[in-house]
Amino acid sequence: MEVIKKKILLEKYISRQRERYGSFTTSNIDVQIYLTQSYEDTGLYSNASYSPYSDNYRGEYKLEREDVLVPRNFDPLIHGRHPLINKDRYDNEPTNVVGMMDDRYLNSVGSYQIDENNKPLYQPNLNMSNDIKKSYNGVLSVDDNQIRYVIGGQPYSDGQLLKPNTGVMFTTNFNEIIEDFYSGREWKETIFSHNMGGLRTTENGGLPPNTGLYAIYQREEFLDTIETPKVRDEVFIKRGVEDIFERHAIMSEIKTRNDIDEYRDGYF
C-alpha cells in the first residue's frame, strides 16, 4: 500500500476577520489524490453454453424477475451478459464501408459466354461462385458505362437469388481508366461498399447469426497464456505510398508458406 505524507497548515483555513475571527473559513480542506490500478494478465477464457433466463424455471434458487434490477446505463457490449437483457441487444449496429480498388474481382463474375472480342459476357442474376448454395458471386446490372456486382453474398436456398445487404457490392465504371504510374498497370475505376457489418447474435434481415452468446469462464491452466493476434485480411487497400523498407519489413510477418499466398490477399 502506498503511503502519502502531507502537512497542512490550519492557519490557511482560519479567518482573521473581525466577524469570524478564529473560526474556519471553509467546511472542508481539499487535497488532491491520484489513484492507480495495477492490472495483470488474466489469460484465456473458455466458453460454455448456458440456459437463458426463463420465468418457468423451477428450482430451489429461482431468480425472480422482480428482484433483478438492470443496472443504470447498462451496455451489454461492455458489461457482459445480464439475465434480463435480450440477445438482440448484443448486436452491433450495421456499418457502412466504402472504398476504391482495382477491378480484379470483375473476372469472378463473368459468365462462360464470350463476345466477338473473346471477352466474357456479363449476365445479370447469374451466380458464378464455385458453390452456389453457399455463396453468391454475380452481376446485378450492367450497361455500356458501368457494371454492378456482388462478391461473397449469401444466396437463398436455390443458389440463384441474392439475399439483400449481403456480400461486398462493387461498381466498376468502364469508361474511367486508372493508371499506376509506378507499375504502368491500368484498371477500371471500381468502388466497393458493404453495409452490413458487425456482430449478430440473432437473425437480422434474413442474415443468420454470425456470433453466439456464451458464458465464459476461466480455466486456470490458461492463466498467463495469451494468444497473439492474427491478421486474415481479404481486402488490402494499396494507398500508393510505400516505404522503401516496407517489403522487407513485412517479410518478417510471413511465418509459413501459406502466408505467402494469403498475406494481404496475394500481395506477394
Next chain:
Amino acid sequence: MAVGNYGTVRPADVSVDDVEIYYTKNDGNSVSELFKIPDPTEVLTKVDNPENPGQIFGGLYTLSLPTNIFGGKGVYSIIIRPKQFTATIVDCGVLNINNDVLGIVLDRNEIPSNLWSNNLVGYRVEYLKLDPATGEEKKISNTFRVITSNNLASVVPDPTNGSNESTYGFNDSSSLMFCTLTPSSAPSVRPNITPYIGTAGQTVIISSTCFNPIMMEIEMVEHDDETLAYALYGNQSKSLEDGIYTIYNFENSIYRQYNLYEVKNQFTGSPLYEIRQERGNIDFGKDFDDISV
C-alpha cells in the same frame, strides 16, 4: 499461441460509490480507534477532464476533509481502499462437462447486480473462520483467492462426475453464482490435492481490486515557516496606552494579540517581571489599517 504475460498500471476511474474511507487520529499522545467515513461520496469527488466535462479525468480525485473531523492539530492516517462486502458460500462444486474446474457458489442476493456475469473478475476473496473459543468469526490470515469468472448457475445431474462435489451448469434463471478462483487447480505432481477455496456455509470477504489502496498521513499543524515569518517579518504594533501588542499577517489582519505588562513588588514598587500574555479577547480597534499612517 504464445506464452507470456503482460501487465500495466493505469489511472483508476473507480466510482466513488465503490470506495471505503477510514481514519485514525494521533493527537501526539495517543492514537484513536479506527473510524469509518459513513458516506465516502461526501468527501471524495472525481475530477473531470477539462476538455470533456462530465468525463472522468482518470486517477485524479479531490478528497475534501471535513473540518469538524480533521480541523484539530494532529496526524490523521486516512485509508482509502476499494469497497468490500461479505457473502456466504452456499456450496463448492465443479463445472458441468469440465469437472476439473472448481469453484465456489454464492447467492446472488449478496452480490450487487452490476457484478453478475463476469463482472466479479479480479475481485479478491478472503475467508473467515469460526473461532470456537470466542464464538466469533475471524479472518484467516494470509489466505486469499482471486475470482477469475462468475456466472449464474444451477445444479445439474452429471453422471460423469466422479467427485463428491455438486456439478453446476450455467443457467441465467438461477440465483446461484458459480465463481472460479485462482489458485484452485491441483499441481501435476499431486493431482488429488487441490488448494483451499473455502467450504459451504463459510463467510467470505469480497473486495474490489479496481484501484490500489493508499494511506495518507496528513499532519494538521498550527505553525509552519510562514506563520513564524509573521512574527519575524510581519507588521506589528504596540499600544503604549494599554500595552496591547499585536502581530499582523501578510494581509495585515490581526494574527495574534498580547497584553504587555510588568509585575512589580507590591511593597517596594520595583519591577519583578515583564509579561507577554496572549489575549483571547481580540481588540479589533488595533486593526493595522486603522492605526497606521
